[in-house]
Amino acid sequence: MSSTPIVPFSEPPYLAGHPSPYYTENHRAWQKACRSFVEKHLLANALEWDTQELLPEHVFETFAKAGMLLPSLPAPLPVEWLKSLGIHELLGTVKVEDFDYFHTLIYCDEMARSGLAGPSGSLTTGMSFGVPPIVKYGNRQLQERFLPELLTGKKRTCIAITEPEAGSDVANITTTATKTPDGKHYIINGTKKWITNGIWADYSSMAVRTGGPGPTGLSMVVVPLKGYPGVNMRRLKVGGQVSAGTTFIELDDVKVPVENLIGQEGMGMKYIMTNFNHERMTIAIGATRQARVALASATEYILKREAFGKPLVDQPVVRHRLAKCGAMLETQWAWVEQFAYSLTKFPKEVADVELGGLTAMAKAQAGIVLNECAQCAMLLFGGNGYTKSGQGELIERIYREAPGIRIPGGSEDVMLDLGVRQLVKNFKNKTKALERPQGSSKL
Structure with missing residues (x-):
């Protein structure tokens, strides 16, 4: 158990000192290395760059040279290609052949710690969603023409x-x-x-x-x-x-x-749909961290802000609002971790079928949770949370970003419907597979 106090809701349980069955020592070493690199090269200026609406080119170059665009790819990584390009490990911590979906989850979570999707998205979206179809489905000549420059960040x-x-x-x-x-x-x-x-x-x-x-x-x-x-x-x-x-x-x-x-x-529809699973999963991870940033900021604020002669945290209605969103947040994170675990255990072809609909639902739910947490934070910050500068600037920005999670990557209503349709389809297919062949007396 961690002896260092942290603001409630500011870290996922495994980083708050709670036991977890998911994370190995390598995962934890990767998390520390990720946090150090991302804080130095992205988070320190993320809000400023996002306000300017453009990241400097040198930021992309720094990430590319360090191989820190590659963790946005689906796990397992394209090991053969990476080794042929002289890339054997990431941040001196994890070998490319040992990289699994929990390494992906940790990376996506750390990249979103600014609370904003834009700065990290400007770096990773092309690698995360544009490269996988070539890796998975491109023939050798196509891969040889494009992957060397794309995987090393020389081209985008x-x-x-x-x-x-x-x-x-x-x-x-x-x-x-x-x-x-x-x-x-x-x-x-x-x-x-x-x-x-x-x-x-x-x-x-x-x-x-x-x-x-x-x-x-x-x-x-x-x-x-x-x-x-x-x-x-x-x-x-x-x-x-x-x-x-x-x-x-x-x-x-x-x-x-x-x-x-x-x-x-x-075959494009098949390629697109299987690519969507990774896209929606990474969106869900990032959005859950954005929700965490919003809620932790609100918690920190109500501990120091006074109204009616006492801190806001002493008001039951404030604690109630925070508790409801906190429960949603931690439930969503537990679901995301379960997905990551399934993706480390299921073969790719099984995961595409079993998790397709559920991933759509997880992405939709992440947007709902972000919206609730961002709205909660804005209300608790009051006028400060509605102002584009000052101590509530980040909360105003996160709240404005919530629709950018609920609409892109498959809009919320479509995702919820798709999730149920896929679950029903899988159920019917499995039921049909158990049926006796017509005219046969054999079980």
Whole structure:
């Protein structure tokens, strides 16, 4: 048990001295190394940079050179590729072959300790969501062309799926990729919207329509972006996470070699959906830490703020509000840890089926919890929490960011519905598998 007092709700239980079955000594060493690196190179200036709506280029370069963009990839890491590039361990603490999803969880949690999603998202989103389709489904020539520069951070990428008229409704995207008469190129036309990191990206893993309507007509292609003929990009000013570089992309007769196809034509929907599991899981981890920052800040504030002749913490109504949100927060964190544990035990193909719907629900719930905790903090801070400067500045910013968790990565209502539909589908499939073959007397 830790003898050093910490502000209630400010750390997950395993860092507050509580016993945990999940974390090994290597996990704990990784957490300490992560915290030291991230505090020095990101958190110290995160709020200032987010206010300026842009992280300096040297921050990305520092993370890339230290291999500290790689932990945002799904575990296990692409060990063969990393070792071929001379990358054998991260921060001198964890070997790349030993990296598991608890290392991922710890990294995502530490990166979000500013309370803001923008600064960390400006660094990691492209690596976390844009690189995995190439690693998982790209053939050798595609990987050899792109992975060396992407994994080392010499080039940047993004995931480009969402369109102005097709957000969570991925199956109905309209951006087309039509082959030239000689079959050597795709000509891509359409628009992509709300693409995080797009404005800085050299490439994108893009969802396009190579076939007919519906999910079977979708494919994924590596499409060059920055400075490429036919590509026009502009930043979008959204309500929060502005420093993450949300982008609108127009594609006008963009000519891309057919060798840039990821995997097989018509398999894009499968690739996208399995990639979403990691995306939604990392969003849930980061949002839970954001909620923790908000609630811990509120707790610290009510311990010192006085009203009606006594500290706010002595008011029962204040403690009640804090308790309700605290229970939601710690329950959400326990669920996130359970997911991480499952991902270390399930084979990939099993995890995609068993956890797909639940991951969607966890992402949705994380947004709900963040919204409640941020709102609680704002109310307890009073006018200070509604002010864009001073002691409540961070709380005002976190509250403004809550919709940026509840909408992107699959909007909340769609995610909750998807979760139940997937659970029911799995139940029906397992029930059907137990049924006796028709006309057979055998069990």
